[in-house]
Amino acid sequence: MTAPENSPPERTGLFGLASGFLAELKQNRRASAGLMAIAVLVAGYGLLLLADANDAARRAYVEENQHLQRIATDRDDKDWPARAAASAAMRAALEKRLWPADSDGVARADLQDWVTANGRQAGLDRIRVSIELTTPKGLAPDLRQVIAAIGALPTDTVLMQFLDRIEREPHLLIIDRLHVQQHPVASLEMTLIAYARIVRFNRSTMR
Secondary structure, rough: OOOOOOOOOHHHHHHHHHHHHHHHHOOOOOHHHHHHHHHHHHHHHHHHHHHHHHHHHEEEEEEEHHHHHHHHHHHOOOOHHHHHHHHOOOOOOHHHHOOOEOOHHHHHHHHHHHHHHHHHOOOEEEEEEEEEEEEOOOOOEEEEEEEEEEEEOHHHHHHHHHHHHHHHHHOOOOEEEEEOOOOOHHHHHHHHEHHHHHHHOOOOHHH
């Protein structure tokens, strides 16, 4: 049985070209080795790409699995209403300790008056107070942060009495900075922070 005489010329040409290329590779060891090296590099690069794809898929799977586990935990958690109620109670208690004021100026004056009066009653000598008012980002628009920078000449007993007054004050007071030295001269430097809620009163309705 012989091959058909009417074989397509394209097929015959490609077959002949492939046969010649294989024969050249058999005779030329350098070309054969080069082709083998190229094949190894291509295969290695393909394996690296496959490994990267597997790692990315594994990370995505782990993250999604953790997310689903958190959702399932929250769904099965029976204590979240109690925690929500406790959080609301804490927030309400904290809001009761805010300093009420009907303007920024009143908020500044209230803290300055408190520091001056309680510092003198505790026995602080040469007390100095400067007030700064800010509106921190992330807080409600009606809240103000009022900062008192305090300087004085204290004794140990007087300082403890002043700190006790700060702790017992129903309105919220936070000691942000406290520096005391006895030598060469006794001095006190303190930064006290309060939070005020600005309540705008409608005076026309109060008449």
